[in-house]
Amino acid sequence: MAGVDYLADERNKAEFDVNEMKIVWAGSRHAFELSDRISRLVASDPAFRKDNRPMLSRKELFKNTLRKTAHAWKRINELRLTEEEANKLRFYVDEPAFADLHWGMFVPAIKGQGTDEQHQKWLPLAYKMQIIGCYAQTELGHGSNVQGLETTATFDPQTDEFIIHSPTLTSSKWWPGGLGKVSTHAVVYARLITDGKDHGVHGFIVQLRSLDDHSPLPGIIVGDIGMKFGNGAYNTMDNGVLRFDHVRIPRNQMLMRVSQVTREGKYKQSNVPRQLVYGTMVYVRQVIVSDASYALSRAVCIATRYSCVRRQFGSQNGGAETQVIDYKTQQNRLFPLLASAYAFRFVSEWLKWLYTDVMQRLQANDFSTLPEAHACTAGLKSLTTSATADGIEECRKLCGGHGYLCSSGLPELFAVYVPACTYEGDNTVLLLQVARFLMKTVSQLGSGKKPVGTISYMEQAEHLMKCRCEVQRAEDWLKPSVILEVFEARATRMSVACAQNLSKFANPEEGFSELLADLVEAAIAHCQLIVVSKFIEKLRQDIPGKGVKQVLGMLCNIYALHILHKNLGDFVSTGCITSKQASLANEQLRSLYSQVRPNAVALVDSFNYTDHFLGSVLGRYDGNVYPNLYEEAWKDPLNDSVVPDGYHEYIRPILKQQLRTARL
Numbered sequence: 001m002a003g004v005d006y007l008a009d010e011r012n013k014a015e016f017d018v019n020e021m022k023i024v025w026a027g028s029r030h031a032f033e034l035s036d037r038i039s040r041l042v043a044s045d046p047a048f049r050k051d052n053r054p055m056l057s058r059k060e061l062f063k064n065t066l067r068k069t070a071h072a073w074k075r076i077n078e079l080r081l082t083e084e085e086a087n088k089l090r091f092y093v094d095e096p097a098f099a100d101l102h103w104g105m106f107v108p109a110i111k112g113q114g115t116d117e118q119h120q121k122w123l124p125l126a127y128k129m130q131i132i133g134c135y136a137q138t139e140l141g142h143g144s145n146v147q148g149l150e151t152t153a154t155f156d157p158q159t160d161e162f163i164i165h166s167p168t169l170t171s172s173k174w175w176p177g178g179l180g181k182v183s184t185h186a187v188v189y190a191r192l193i194t195d196g197k198d199h200g201v202h203g204f205i206v207q208l209r210s211l212d213d214h215s216p217l218p219g220i221i222v223g224d225i226g227m228k229f230g231n232g233a234y235n236t237m238d239n240g241v242l243r244f245d246h247v248r249i250p251r252n253q254m255l256m257r258v259s260q261v262t263r264e265g266k267y268k269q270s271n272v273p274r275q276l277v278y279g280t281m282v283y284v285r286q287v288i289v290s291d292a293s294y295a296l297s298r299a300v301c302i303a304t305r306y307s308c309v310r311r312q313f314g315s316q317n318g319g320a321e322t323q324v325i326d327y328k329t330q331q332n333r334l335f336p337l338l339a340s341a342y343a344f345r346f347v348s349e350w351l352k353w354l355y356t357d358v359m360q361r362l363q364a365n366d367f368s369t370l371p372e373a374h375a376c377t378a379g380l381k382s383l384t385t386s387a388t389a390d391g392i393e394e395c396r397k398l399c400g401g402h403g404y405l406c407s408s409g410l411p412e413l414f415a416v417y418v419p420a421c422t423y424e425g426d427n428t429v430l431l432l433q434v435a436r437f438l439m440k441t442v443s444q445l446g447s448g449k450k451p452v453g454t455i456s457y458m459e460q461a462e463h464l465m466k467c468r469c470e471v472q473r474a475e476d477w478l479k480p481s482v483i484l485e486v487f488e489a490r491a492t493r494m495s496v497a498c499a500q501n502l503s504k505f506a507n508p509e510e511g512f513s514e515l516l517a518d519l520v521e522a523a524i525a526h527c528q529l530i531v532v533s534k535f536i537e538k539l540r541q542d543i544p545g546k547g548v549k550q551v552l553g554m555l556c557n558i559y560a561l562h563i564l565h566k567n568l569g570d571f572v573s574t575g576c577i578t579s580k581q582a583s584l585a586n587e588q589l590r591s592l593y594s595q596v597r598p599n600a601v602a603l604v605d606s607f608n609y610t611d612h613f614l615g616s617v618l619g620r621y622d623g624n625v626y627p628n629l630y631e632e633a634w635k636d637p638l639n640d641s642v643v644p645d646g647y648h649e650y651i652r653p654i655l656k657q658q659l660r661t662a663r664l
């Protein structure tokens with residue numbers, strides 16, 4: 001029946017003001033209104049239909065993406081959308097495309113690493129999309145090890161040009177999104193060579209294709225790297241391969257904010273850190289943390305609504321069966337993910353602030369907070385993407401068999417999402433960057449250099465190494481000060497233990513190599529502490545709306561106590577808590593699940609996702625799952641005919657043969 005809300009009872013149970021929570025989730029009333037307006041605009045435009053993606057061949061899929069991206073660009077211009085609105089529009093179109101890399105990496109790379117003159121020349125062209133660019137860093141042979149890249153950019157003082165060259169097969173650029181079929185330009189990372197000297201990896205703007213007929217320019221071989229994981233999914237993106245055969249570009253196309261090559265071929269460095277060459281990655285990692293909260297919240301929204309609709313067992317006297325969400329096992333798997341979605345949302349808002357702050361400082365030549373920003377973006381990118389990828393898969397399982405259908409939206413979400421654990425830095429490699437930062441901090445304790453920002457807790461290392469958790473009753477676990485101290489103590493003790501073990505090696509690098517697995521665990525402990533502490537900080541702010549702060553408090557405690565429960569080994573073995581306190585934490589967690597239960601649907605409604613964006617029959621707002629699932633099945637092209645194509649060739653002969661055998 002149209003118009004019936006099958007989840008109305010669930011919505012009536014909510015103990016908080018959903019409209020106010022929507023504003024908290026969005027970040028501000030302005031952000032909410034903008035998101036709400038743009039998501040409806042996209043949902044109501046048939047050109048942005050996406051339910052047919054898994055059925056399309058790669059070519060059809062890709063052309064469809066080109067059509068949608070062109071349509072989005074047309075709408076952005078017609079409606080004169082601001083940059084913020086245009087970003088939201090691309091987000092709600094929900095189809096990875098070359099434009100993500102153009103706006104998300106090419107433009108930021110020029111902005112961050114180009115000089116004023118380069119900005120004046122290239123940014124207007126890029127803003128109008130008169131050129132389309134990508135970010136060509138990774139090669140066939142090297143991705144993580146950026147210093148190992150092989151492409152060369154050799155200065156030719158005779159002609160005042162750089163010669164861009166791929167000396168080996170492994171130096172072929174491999175993976176850049178938007179490169180394969182679309183980009184006219186790329187920021188290419190290559191080893192700068194002047195006068196026979198190698199100055200390491202630098203960025204260069206290189207034109208790849210003709211602006212008249214799109215054919216590759218002389219000396220350039222470019223194409224798509226092939227089909228990727230999952231139907232539909234990330235195959236809308238033309239990840240590409242690129243080779244250069246002595247391609248010449250003018251000297252002023254080297255991005256020269258960090259270092260310059262003069263007309264005479266002299267290499268000069270500005271007084272800014274070399275690591276600014278990595279600045280675009282810091283920017284995108286911060287965006288990816290925000291993206292993690294959106295991807296996880298989508299999966300959680302689907303699983304929560306469906307868990308209320310789905311009933312199994314427990315019928316008494318012919319009454320309704322139990323809603324699967326009422327099983328404690330379902331809650332124990334689902335609610336920590338719900339809490340994580342909120343936790344990641346808040347930590348990403350904070351990270352955005354941190355990034356903006358670092359950028360402002362950089363403008364004023366203050367580079368002091370760059371290492372912490374690198375550690376935070378790298379660590380939180382790793383933590384949130386790993387948890388989200390696992391979380392989406394868990395949500396699929398929470399939906400039972402139906403979660404495996406493409407119409408649940410979960411398989412495609414998973415397939416699109418999992419590469420986030422790899423792109424923009426492999427998650428383990430990034431955690432090791434955090435570990436280096438932690439080891440450096442520990443080694444400087446007592447040297448007078450004060451740890452600042454997210455690492456400032458280490459200032460109390462002496463106390464944190466020996467403090468005892470004061471929890472005696474389950475309710476004691478609800479105190480933010482208790483949770484914070486326990487997480488700080490665990491992170492400190494794990495870092496200090498690594499540092500002590502490292503000091504046993506004569507060669508620190510050898511020690512680091514040997515202890516990699518422990519170092520990764522210490523880095524995770526530090527990153528989990530950041531997420532917990534930013535959630536607690538959020539709750540210290542003024543949050544209006546009936547019951548909003550209370551229910552967020554429950555989620556914060558669920559997030560922290562669930563992490564504690566999953567990592568009991570760390571907490572108990574470092575002596576931060578006793579096994580008795582661990583079981584009290586578990587008791588508290590169970591009680592929190594019961595408290596969150598009536599609010600579950602309202603908490604996912606607060607994400608304010610349209611049915612179009614969710615793209616899931618199981619997650620429909622109205623909960624009317626079964627008739628729609630049934631209808632969806634009939635739309636499959638296999639059901640176009642009653643007798644399938646191939647019956648006469650392959651089924652009938654078998655059947656007939658069996659008949660003969662049976663007669664014998």
Ligand SMILES: CCCCCCCC/C=C\CCCCCCCC(=O)SCCNC(=O)CCNC(=O)[C@H](O)C(C)(C)COP(=O)(O)OP(=O)(O)OC[C@H]1O[C@@H](n2cnc3c(N)ncnc32)[C@H](O)[C@@H]1OP(=O)(O)O
Nearest residue numbers: 100104105137143144145146147275278291374423424425
């Ligand atoms: C894009 C769209 C956005 C919007 C769209 C919507 C939302 C998103 C959704 C969907 C988008 C999907 C789009 C996909 C996009 C994917 C794109 C790519 O994948 S582009 C390739 C990424 N490649 C990597 O990330 C390589 C990873 N490797 C590295 O970063 C480095 O090589 C690293 C950090 C592992 C090692 O670097 P070393 O070899 O230079 O190393 P060391 O010696 O360890 O470091 C030297 C010093 O530099 C610091 N450092 C390293 N990296 C830094 C950084 N980034 N910033 C500041 N300092 C850094 C270190 O802390 C160290 O500092 P001390 O000397 O100890 O003080």
Ligand SMILES: Cc1cc2nc3c(=O)[nH]c(=O)nc-3n(C[C@H](O)[C@H](O)[C@H](O)COP(=O)(O)OP(=O)(O)OC[C@H]3O[C@@H](n4cnc5c(N)ncnc54)[C@H](O)[C@@H]3O)c2cc1C
Nearest residue numbers: 135136137138142143144175176177419422423424425428
């Ligand atoms: C969908 C997708 C889109 C992408 N888009 C772009 C793009 O637009 N532009 C671009 O330039 N690149 C892009 N990339 C490339 C991406 O950035 C790299 O794949 C990524 O940085 C990982 O590098 P790698 O592939 O070399 O992994 P590898 O480093 O080869 O990793 C293989 C394994 O080795 C481990 N490992 C590696 N080094 C260490 C170490 N030091 N210590 C311990 N373990 C280690 C890793 O943990 C991993 O398990 C994209 C990749 C994907 C999948």
